[in-house]
Each structure stands twice: as structure tokens, then as C-alpha cells.
Amino acid sequence: MDTGAAARAEGAGSRTTPRAGSRHGLDLLHVRVTDWFTEAARDLPWREQDCSAWGILVSEIMLQQTPVVRVLPVWREWLERWPTPSHLAAEPPGAAVRHWGRLGYPRRALRLHAAAVAITEEHGGEVPATHDDLLTLPGVGAYTAAAVAAFAFGRRETVVDTNIRRVHARLFTGTALPAPALTAAEMKRAASLLPDDAGLSVRWNAAVMELGAVICTARNPVCGHCPVADACAWVEAGRPAPEYVPKGQSWAGTDRQVRGAIVAVLRESDGAVPRVLLLEAPADLRMDPAAAVTARPGALGALHGLRAPAEQLDRALAGLLADGLAEEHDGGIRLPG
DNA sequence: GATCCGTGGAC
């Protein structure tokens, strides 16, 4: 592994003992970052000492590709409504999708519901504590399994998310961004950086993640407030620009946009929405998106305002039905009951 | 490994 940052940390912290890549340098890195975390960590409800493993699991799923500020109110509502996995498991999956609100990627709500059912039926209602058991739950991948095992159960896990990848890339490799996809070498490096002590490793994981979220951000990083800027290979190299341009996600005119608009209509509706009402806007409204939004209340107007081709509407709905995000009921379409 | 899957805020 590249232990340059550990060496640099040591060189900056105790210039009289310049042992490159030493255990001492790594220890110093741990101390600096975790001390910063103690001082700067945001107060988040899922970090409270009395937060349940279920609360932490829910937070991790909600936080997949979704900013903290948008998760907060929905997380609070969920934990109040469904304080344990069994509470959620007792509801139809559509309830999870409905109360997911506008967090995005509603299939996560479906998977979280499925996870609650699995926890209730196969784990006695208790969130499993090991990485392997967590990994069997729907919607739980390598990152989430490690995060829950670490943050809910105090285990020593190699946690690697987008924040940690970016911090490591800058600190050790000197590049602005990590590789497009997670590599085995990154996982190996992250594992080698993990403190031996379980308690400290949990702290380290949380601290590096937080550093990436609030200091070592993708755009406009605040290196002036970074506890390890003087050990950072990227800073030392003069903060070079990214070597590649991340592939942007197209949105306008995509099936994803149409799927989102359809689910928004279903979420807004108590019962089944007639297929015709959902998919066929009156001809005059189809010609004028603004008129459609005005004439139809809420999400339905927004859907018709897209003026998506009938073929695309059919395809999007078929996809939602196949994914279990919608179902046919009484001649209409509704969230899965 | 490349694609698909939502949403809204920041610049």
C-alpha cells in the first residue's frame, strides 16, 4: 500500500522521527482524524447512543445516494411510525413506498420493507449483527452491511463509501477523485488502514466518512479546515484537476423521469388510479404542458405535462409493475397492497 | 463491468 500519508503525518507531527510508513505514522493519522471528528461531528439522530440497530439500518438505506438533509425528516417519521422491523413488516409494501416520500429510488423502500419481513421471519425480529447475515437482506450490499455491523454493533469492519474513497484517493494517491468503480486495491488499502482496536476502528470509519462529507468534498473542498491537509498527497501535488470527467446522469426525457412521475401520482392517491386517467391525458392538455399542470392537480398534471410518448408511458408502467412498485387493482393501478 | 434506478439543491 501507499503509506505516504502516514509518513507525511509523522513527518509533520514529530519531525525528529522520520520513519516512512511506520506504525507510528498511521497511529498519528488515526489520532488526528478521530480527534477532529470528536470536535466537528454533526449531531445526527442515528448517531445517538440510544439509536437502535433498526434505526441505523433505516438511515443507511435512506442515505444511499441521498443527502443527509433530505433524509432527516423522513427518517424521523419512519422511526416514529415503525419503531421496529416487525412494525414495518406488518404493513403492506405500498405503505413503505408511500411514506418514502420524495427521497428518490423508491425501490429502496420496497427492499427495506422486504428486509423488515426477513428480519421478522428469519432473525426473530432483531437486526442481524454480522456482515454475512446483513448481506443476505434485500437492499443491503457490501457497504451497508459493513456500516451497520460497525455503527450498530461496534464491529471492526472495512467500511468503504464514496466519501472514504475520495479521502483515500486524495490523501494517499494524490488524485482529485477515486477510480470510477471501487477496486480490490482500494479495499485492501482501506483494510490495512483500519485500527486494530474495534472501538477505534468504528470511530475511524465514521470520522473519515464525515471528513469526506463536510471537508474533503467532491467540489470546493475546504482544505484549510482539514486535520490532515499537511499529510495529503493531493494538496502536496497542488490539487490537480480530475483525470477523467464523470459521466453525467441524463434525466429529461428518460424512463426514470416518467417512472418517478407515475409513482408520484400513485403515492398521492389513496386507491387505484384508472389506467386511462394515468396514461392518457386529454389531447388538448397533451399539446400544452403548462395547461396540463394547471388543469390537473398535483402529480397527475406533472405527469401529463411531461408529454411522454404513449410507448414510453407503457414501458415505464410495465417496468414499475415488474419491479413491484405498482400493481393492477380493480381495473386501475396502485401502490402494492 | 456497464447500466439502470429518483430527486432536488448548489454552482
Place this chain on the structure above:
DNA sequence: TGTCCAAGGAT
């Protein structure tokens, strides 16, 4: 204004 990005997972 359009682009980029946010504690990924499944296929």
C-alpha cells in the same frame, strides 16, 4: 441554465 452530486445495490 445545465451540469454535477449525494452514506449504493441489483442485474
